[in-house]
Every structure is written in structure tokens, then in C-alpha cells.
Amino acid sequence: MYLQQLLLHIIEKFNGQRSYSAAYHLICGKRSGQTIQDVGTFRLQAYFSIMPKLSRDKFNEAFEQLMENGWVFYDDQQMLQLTVRGKDILEKSQPMHFNGWFYRGNEYIFFKRLSLIVQTLSHVRAKDYRFIPIQKEEDIQIWVKMFLKYHPYQDSSFYLQFRDEIEESLHKVPSSEQAKQIVMLRLTGFQRTGWTLQQLASEFDCGEIDIQLMFVELLHLWLDLLTAEAAQYPLLYQLTENVRIELLLTDSTKKTVDLFEKGYSLEQIAFMRHLKMSTIEDHFVEMAMIKPDFPLHQFIEEKDVQKILQVLERTESKRLKVIRDELPQFSYFQIRLVIAAKGGE
Amino acid sequence: MLELEQLLQQHFGYTTFRSGQKEVIEAVLEGRDVIALLPTGMGKSLCYQLPGYILKGPILIISPLLSLMQDQVEQLKRFGEKRVVALNSFLQGIEKQMVLQRLSSYRFIFISPEMLAMPIIQSVFQQLRFSLIVVDEAHCISQWGFDFRPDYLKITEWIPKQQRPPILALSATATKKVVHDMKTYLHMVQPFEYIHSVERANLHYDVVRTQSVDEKFDWIIHHILQSEGPGIIYTQSRKKTVAFAEALTGHHIRAAAYHAGMEALDRQFIQQQFLAGELEWICATTAFGMGIHKENVRQVIHDHIPATIANYMQEVGRAGRDGHDALAILVYSPNDEEYTQYVVTADLPLECHVDLYKEYVKQGENPKKMIDLQQISETGYRVLSYWMEQLSPDKVIQKLDNLRQQKIEQILQVVALVKGEHCLREQLTIYFDQKLEQKPPNCCHYCGIHYDEIIHPRKTIIGQKELPTWVERLHSLLP
The missing domain is CATH 1.10.10 (Arc Repressor Mutant, subunit A)
Incomplete structure (x- = not known):
């Protein structure tokens, strides 16, 4: 459903001037001249590269669903347009808050760092020093190791500050309870296992892709907040290092x-x-x-x-x-x- | 020298050895070549981990699978060992140079066979004095093994024939033929052999015949509703894993699908949940199992004919590691072996692939293109390119034909085991050239089996996970 809403947004902005394939390239963040230009022409920065790994099959499936639902149609000039119902659905849906242009998949770096730090703090607090790191990538592990080495991570004052920063900043993120639940449930800790996409999808009665989209959207909002109010969240702000893309040219x-x-x-x-x-x-x-x-x-x-x-x-x-x-x-x-x-x- | 038990306690926190470990370690310490066949989950890795604290000089461990290597490195790190490194393709640039420079300061060095073949590694290794060379999953070296990896044969080119450190070859299961290949290819000198019995008295085997694929599916679901896990269903396709998981969760049984196509994070969550007892059933492809250390698995169900007897042993061997009774059920329907044959030979290159490969080489192009053009699978290409470098095209075609025949032969062995009117336990021991001393009660479908004497009828259904608010969740992670 969320994916379909997203497609309605994009198709509306294309206003019949681009095919649905262009929407796919946009979401995947294809680095071609055409896609980059579309981003500027139709002001679609928000959606660029928000799901770099979305498969063509899954995308086509969602698009066909739009056709079947009668939310989009091809007009007499073979241009893809929203139907009246499609427009209605779009109007009634919650506005989306992606910021793809500045993150382009890098939001996952922030999340992976967060996930490994939370897991470590959770285990250290329980005095369990023999746990399997949930993030396997070497560069993430090295980054987190440096971060923890730099801070007194075994002190309860540090521990509490880190938790409070998460809690206070996330409170301020203008997003649904559900999206925040998703991000928290993708974390793991001492005797606390994480939830799989499938488990979240069945709990919230939606598709796995919808979960991924809500997850990414929340990270974008969160990262925007941490960047804007860096001084208030000094620890979490460090986790955003090299996540936001400032050099925007390919x-x-x-x-x-x-x-x-x-x-x-x-x-x-x-x-x-x-x-x-x-x-x-x-x-x-x-x-x-x-x-x-x-x-x-x-x-x-x-x-x-x-x-x-x-x-x-x-x-x-x-x-x-x-x-x-x-x-x-x-x-x-x-x-x-x-x-x-x-x-x- | 410190008592071995003392070291065991000091470094790994165990007080006693499991059967076989001490014999193997003592032989290793005497400087002998050793072949150790120990079932999975019986602490094979300890056989080189402990000597690492006695022998002088780094230990080299050659390991066929990245995931396995990662698992073992993590395990050592969890025991507080810092001087451990994995040399694999992930290691890049400056980090790689740094690691290579101070290689001699490591206690344990893990490496993949591909890396071992690289000139830079070989020249660095020449400066090193290894105290022991470990060949993990050594059955991969034999084409009679269930998991033959052409890359593994390259080890044999590298291992010096004289003046070399002792070799420890480790494997879970191997027939005499495979053991013979290990000795030959690794140039082992009168090795000490420790062969653990394949017999597991607490495992009880059943074979169930159904008339159709649908009936098979229903039988399994019905059975799970009647009895308790934890358990694993092994199936052959990703789609099937999802179908089983959905059917079970539909009956409020905590189950999840597991296959290689899932996100890495999700796969880990499922392993953790299974270990923590939050999931009762895992519906998996054969990708599931490696590095899973769960003791109390009560049931393993196969809904298909496994590719080889060794595969089957390895998979059912994940049940009952705590020593309590456990049940292994194989459910089949007519013509199941044909599908297995399809799955197993799908990745084997064909004559047309040999021709294509020749053509690319002739035109001065990299035959690796075949993968990108989807003319061949990656696994298929690995096998093909290995043999094309070794043999003439005609011989390669012959070789591939042989491999195909062998694979089919191995499936037929499983079929005979399953459909034959014999004691299954006895057949298994015979297959591994061992002798069965005694049959336990409820031995197998041929000798007679009653589930209620092995596993418990279903009494409980684990409740669904409670959905916490995000703040509650945060405070439970960081209390």
C-alpha cells in the first residue's frame, strides 16, 4: 500500500510525461543522465534512490496493482495519468517525507552503526561480553569500535546519555508511532531479538516493501533532525558521519x-x-x-x-x-x- | 606442560573434553598428521583452537566457506582471542597490507582456497613458520565427497611435500573412499585417524510414504500440530519454505521461513529467535544449519529426497545434540527423486557450455562473460572454468558426464536407503563403513517406531510476540 501511494505521488508529478519505468529508475537511484534530469525537472529529489535494491518484479507487481485498482490509466495519447479515484486516494493519504537525494541508501550506514552500538551497550550492561555482532560488515565494526573506544562506554552516564538522545530526538521526529516501532524492533540487544521484515509486515498487515519504505522514511526524518539540531544530540550526531551526501554530482x-x-x-x-x-x-x-x-x-x-x-x-x-x-x-x-x-x- | 584440561578451562571455560577431542589434540601436539572425523556440533574446531595456546607459531586454517570462516573467527573472538584474522576477498587495500605485514603475530590465520592460490599470499607465507595446517571440511577435496569443491584441489599444489608442519584434516562425515582421497591429496604421512561413530542412539528415523505432493504437505502440517518441536523442516525451494511457514503461522505456530534470498539481518534475527526459543519451527532450505548451535532440536523433517546420504546425515544430525531423544522424519511422494536430480544437476555445466567457453577464449574474450549474460550459473562457471584449465575440452565433457553420473548415483543411494526394506540405522552405518553394535528401541520405520515414546504431543503453543510501543522497546534494549 505504501509503495503504491509512493507510485501515485511520482506518477502525478510526471504528469503523463514519463513512463512507469522512469519511476523505477528514480526509486532505485539510477545514475543516468536521464534519471538525474528527471529528478530536477519534476522536482522528485525526495524519492531518488530510496530503495536501491527494489527488484523489477516487485515493482512491476505494485504497478500492475495500481492499474487493476483503477487508480491510473493510459489516456488517448498513451500517457500515464491518475484516475479520479487515484487522485482521491492520493489526497487522502498521509504526506510522505523522504529525503532521498541527500541520503541515497546511506541511511543504512547510520542504522547499522546504531544497531551495533545499541547491541553492544545492551550486552555490556548485562555483563555479557561474548555476543555475536549483529552487523557483519568490517567497516561498520571498525567504525563502532573507534566510536566506543573514544567514549567511556562502560560508564552509566554515557549509557544513559546515549539512550536519552535516542528517546528525545525520536520523540521530536514528526512520524507515526508505527514507523518508530519498526526502527526499534529492527534493533537487537541482550535477550532481545529483532523482528524480521516478514514478522513486522504480518503484525502491521502490510507488505515487506511497505515496512522497508516506512523504515527508510523514518531514518530520513531522523537524520534531518539530527543534522539540524546537532548540538542537542552530540553522540547521535556523530553516527551521521559521512552519511549525508554533500557532493551531489556523480x-x-x-x-x-x-x-x-x-x-x-x-x-x-x-x-x-x-x-x-x-x-x-x-x-x-x-x-x-x-x-x-x-x-x-x-x-x-x-x-x-x-x-x-x-x-x-x-x-x-x-x-x-x-x-x-x-x-x-x-x-x-x-x-x-x-x-x-x-x-x- | 600444563594439563590440557587446565588450558581448556582457562581459555574456553569448559571443564571436560567431548569424546574424541583429547585424542585428536594429543596426536596434534605430538606433531603427527591427523584425520579427525567428528560429527557437527561435537566441537571440531576445538581440536585446533586449544593447540593454538601450546604450539609455537601461527596456525593456518583453510576453510571452504566464507560464512563458516566468519563464524569461527567470531567464536574465537568471543572467547577473548584477539590474535585471529581471516584472509578473504573482503580484506582490501591498506587494511590488507597491514594484516599481511604483521601476519606472524597472529595465533590463528583463516584463509580461503582462492586466496591461498594468490602469488602475494604465497610469497608472504614463505616467510612464515606455521605450527599446524588445518584443512577444515576436508571432504570437499574429494570428488566422492558430497560437497566437492574444485578450488580445494588447489591446496594440494600449495602444500609442501617435505619439511612441512603437520596437517590436521577435519570433517563431519566421510566414507572410506573420501578418507583415502584426503590422505593422498594432502600428502599425509601415516596419519592418526580418529573416526567418530556415525551412530546416534538418541536419533530415531522414520520414513513416511504419501501419494502426492499435496498429501505430503498436509501430512507434515498435521504432524506438527500434533507434536512439539523445536524443529526444522528442510525443503528444496525458497517458495516452499514460505509456504510451510505461512501454513504453520496460520495455525498459530511460531514458525519462520529461512533461505539465502533473505536479508542478512533477517536471517540473523531468525537464528537468534530460534536459539532463544521464540520460534518453534524453521522452514529452511539447506542454507540453514551452519553455525547454528542449538542443543534441543527435537525434530528434523525432510519433505524431499536429499541429494546424498552424507547431506541427510548432516541435516538430521542437528537434532538431539543435547543427547535426548529426537525424531528424524523423511516424507516422500512418488517421483520426488526426479526433482532432486533436477536440483542437483541444474548447476552442472553442459556440453554447450564447454563449447561456449571455447568460443570466448578463441575470440580473446573473458569467458566469465557467460555469467553476466546469464548463460551459466556462478556455481556452474566455477566448476567449468576449473576443469577447462586442467583438461582438454573433450576430457572436460567426459568429466562433467562422470560428475553427473556420480550425482545421480548418490541420489539413488538415498532412494535405496529410503525405499529399501531394511533397518535404516543399519544401512547408514554400513554406508559409512562402520558397524552397528546395538539398536535402540524405536529404531526406525522398519524396526518399528512410536512417536509418543520419542517426542511429546503438542500441549503448548508459544504465544505471539507482544508488540511494545517504541519507547518500551527502547527501554527493554537499554534498560
Whole structure:
């Protein structure tokens, strides 16, 4: 159900201009020029990469369910739209609070650290020093070991502070009791086992994917809070180290940006990097979308920008072809740059 | 020298040895090559762990499975041992360099056969003086073993023939043929052999014949509703594990599915819950079992014909480790062996794979592409590439054909065991070239068996887990 609500959100934002596959790539966080551009064009930052491991089968299943329920349909131009019922469902559903663009799956790093620390503190308090670490990844284990070494983790004052920070911050997270229960039940401690996704799904009478989505959403909200109020939660804030993505360009784009800033032209960059022009253009579109100081006017004059924006507004379309047909004097690349730089405004 | 018992107490907190351990350890300390066949759960690992505190120089443990290696490293760390390291593909970059530099300071070094074949490892190892080389799950070295791993044969190229530390070969179950292969491939010199009896007097075997797959399923559910666990159902597909778990939870029995496709965290939760007694039944593929140390499993049920007798022994062997009576039931329906055959040979490469491999090599491409293009499974590719490096394509086809025949042969042995009109216990001991001294009461379906004399009828149903509020949950984790 939660997954279907999410799909309704995305399909509504696409407004018939993208297929349902684009929604899949968005949720999985595909690092292609097209998906990145869609994020900017349709303001879908929140949902980018919120379920990197979602299988195509599971996704298709959920989508077919939407069709069967009569919540979406293809209009006479074969564009995917919400039905009246679909719109109604969406309006009545709780708003979602993902923040995928800044976390992209990294929220799990925060959770894994938390889970191993809670498990350790719980066992140390019970004087049981021979437990099997619940998180197997070496880098998580090393991180937690350093964290605990740095703090007096055997002191009750530390123990209480850590617990209080969890309790106080989580109280402030604007989310359902259910989502908080899910996160707490995914933790384990001395003589306290965790609940599997399947067990949570059957308890809350929903699908395993719904549980995963609620889990990720809560982590996003929690991480946002910890970042905003770092001073109040000094211990938990440390767990957010390198979780939030501040460098938002993809690696390859970053290289192109560096060359561009050194003064090379598109053609030169394509030649130097052994990449196709279209790929380099994708990089520029990504740059236009993310960098506020992108020099758009090196590629198109301001009066032309206005022309494109007017057509955009009039046709209410973000399909390139529609705009190009009206303004054949501009290249696709120019139009894409304008949409990327101004699309969200 | 300190008394062995004293060391046992000091490092591991036990006061007495389990049968076989002391004999094996003493032979190891004398510097002899040793073959030790001890059933799973009988403390095989202690046979090299304890000598680690007596012998001078690191002990090298070669282990076929990452998960097994991880389990053993964790076990040692839990006993407070810090000088332990696992060399596997997860170890990368600077960390790997650091580990390799101070390798001689470790007491226990675990390694996978793939890593052992790497030139960098070999050159580092040349500087080291191991006090003992342990080959864990040594049956994997033999193609007669139920778990043959071509990679394992590479060990034999590495092990020096002269002037080498003693070798300890460990396994749970092995026939004479397999033991012979171990000795030959590992170049062992007049090894001391400790072979634990496969006979488990507290295990009682039943075979139940049903007419259809549906009837089989219903029989199992009905049986579980009548009797008490804890227990494990072994089945062959992920889908089936879910079907069993759903049917049981539908009857308010605390059960869960377990298979390799689940999230790692979920798999651990299930193991923990089973150990803690919160789950009564696990419905699992054969992925479940390794590293599970639960003593009081009362029942193991198979809904299929296992691939080999050794597999079957290993799986039923997880019942009754506490020494109390336990029940092993195999339920089958007509033609079950055909499905097993399909499962077991599905990963074996075919002639067309050999041709494809040849073609890629000819065109100067990496044949590994076959995996990405989904032309072959990863397991299949591992077997294929090993043999393609060893033999000519014609011989490989022949080899693969042999392997297929052997696998089918092994299934037929299980079929004979299950369908034959003989005492099952006796057949099992004969298969492992041992002798049965005495049959316990309620021996097997042939000798006569009454469940109510082995396990308890169902009286209790474990209540469902209570759902705490998130604050309650937090305070129960961190009181």
C-alpha cells in the first residue's frame, strides 16, 4: 500500500510525461543522465534512490496493482495519468517525507552503526561480553569500535546519555508511532531479538516493501533532525558521519566539471575523456540542475531562455519534442539546459 | 606442560573434553598428521583452537566457506582471542597490507582456497613458520565427497611435500573412499585417524510414504500440530519454505521461513529467535544449519529426497545434540527423486557450455562473460572454468558426464536407503563403513517406531510476540 501511494505521488508529478519505468529508475537511484534530469525537472529529489535494491518484479507487481485498482490509466495519447479515484486516494493519504537525494541508501550506514552500538551497550550492561555482532560488515565494526573506544562506554552516564538522545530526538521526529516501532524492533540487544521484515509486515498487515519504505522514511526524518539540531544530540550526531551526501554530482560529472572550469570546451572534454558528446551533454544538464552558479548564458541568451520558458508554461509540457517543435531554432541540448536550470522554479 | 584440561578451562571455560577431542589434540601436539572425523556440533574446531595456546607459531586454517570462516573467527573472538584474522576477498587495500605485514603475530590465520592460490599470499607465507595446517571440511577435496569443491584441489599444489608442519584434516562425515582421497591429496604421512561413530542412539528415523505432493504437505502440517518441536523442516525451494511457514503461522505456530534470498539481518534475527526459543519451527532450505548451535532440536523433517546420504546425515544430525531423544522424519511422494536430480544437476555445466567457453577464449574474450549474460550459473562457471584449465575440452565433457553420473548415483543411494526394506540405522552405518553394535528401541520405520515414546504431543503453543510501543522497546534494549 505504501509503495503504491509512493507510485501515485511520482506518477502525478510526471504528469503523463514519463513512463512507469522512469519511476523505477528514480526509486532505485539510477545514475543516468536521464534519471538525474528527471529528478530536477519534476522536482522528485525526495524519492531518488530510496530503495536501491527494489527488484523489477516487485515493482512491476505494485504497478500492475495500481492499474487493476483503477487508480491510473493510459489516456488517448498513451500517457500515464491518475484516475479520479487515484487522485482521491492520493489526497487522502498521509504526506510522505523522504529525503532521498541527500541520503541515497546511506541511511543504512547510520542504522547499522546504531544497531551495533545499541547491541553492544545492551550486552555490556548485562555483563555479557561474548555476543555475536549483529552487523557483519568490517567497516561498520571498525567504525563502532573507534566510536566506543573514544567514549567511556562502560560508564552509566554515557549509557544513559546515549539512550536519552535516542528517546528525545525520536520523540521530536514528526512520524507515526508505527514507523518508530519498526526502527526499534529492527534493533537487537541482550535477550532481545529483532523482528524480521516478514514478522513486522504480518503484525502491521502490510507488505515487506511497505515496512522497508516506512523504515527508510523514518531514518530520513531522523537524520534531518539530527543534522539540524546537532548540538542537542552530540553522540547521535556523530553516527551521521559521512552519511549525508554533500557532493551531489556523480563522479563522472565531477570530472567534466573540473575540466570545464579549467576552460575546456564540450568537444575538447569529450575528446579528452573518450566519451560521447551526448554523455558530456548529460553532465552539463546535471550541472545546470545542481549548481546554482551554472553559467547558463554561455550556452543561450537570456531572451531565448525566456522564450523557452514561455512555451514551457503555455504547453505545460516538459517533453522535449513538444517544445522543440515550437522552437526549432534551439537545439535539444539548449532546451534541456533551460529546463534543468529553471525547471523547478 | 600444563594439563590440557587446565588450558581448556582457562581459555574456553569448559571443564571436560567431548569424546574424541583429547585424542585428536594429543596426536596434534605430538606433531603427527591427523584425520579427525567428528560429527557437527561435537566441537571440531576445538581440536585446533586449544593447540593454538601450546604450539609455537601461527596456525593456518583453510576453510571452504566464507560464512563458516566468519563464524569461527567470531567464536574465537568471543572467547577473548584477539590474535585471529581471516584472509578473504573482503580484506582490501591498506587494511590488507597491514594484516599481511604483521601476519606472524597472529595465533590463528583463516584463509580461503582462492586466496591461498594468490602469488602475494604465497610469497608472504614463505616467510612464515606455521605450527599446524588445518584443512577444515576436508571432504570437499574429494570428488566422492558430497560437497566437492574444485578450488580445494588447489591446496594440494600449495602444500609442501617435505619439511612441512603437520596437517590436521577435519570433517563431519566421510566414507572410506573420501578418507583415502584426503590422505593422498594432502600428502599425509601415516596419519592418526580418529573416526567418530556415525551412530546416534538418541536419533530415531522414520520414513513416511504419501501419494502426492499435496498429501505430503498436509501430512507434515498435521504432524506438527500434533507434536512439539523445536524443529526444522528442510525443503528444496525458497517458495516452499514460505509456504510451510505461512501454513504453520496460520495455525498459530511460531514458525519462520529461512533461505539465502533473505536479508542478512533477517536471517540473523531468525537464528537468534530460534536459539532463544521464540520460534518453534524453521522452514529452511539447506542454507540453514551452519553455525547454528542449538542443543534441543527435537525434530528434523525432510519433505524431499536429499541429494546424498552424507547431506541427510548432516541435516538430521542437528537434532538431539543435547543427547535426548529426537525424531528424524523423511516424507516422500512418488517421483520426488526426479526433482532432486533436477536440483542437483541444474548447476552442472553442459556440453554447450564447454563449447561456449571455447568460443570466448578463441575470440580473446573473458569467458566469465557467460555469467553476466546469464548463460551459466556462478556455481556452474566455477566448476567449468576449473576443469577447462586442467583438461582438454573433450576430457572436460567426459568429466562433467562422470560428475553427473556420480550425482545421480548418490541420489539413488538415498532412494535405496529410503525405499529399501531394511533397518535404516543399519544401512547408514554400513554406508559409512562402520558397524552397528546395538539398536535402540524405536529404531526406525522398519524396526518399528512410536512417536509418543520419542517426542511429546503438542500441549503448548508459544504465544505471539507482544508488540511494545517504541519507547518500551527502547527501554527493554537499554534498560
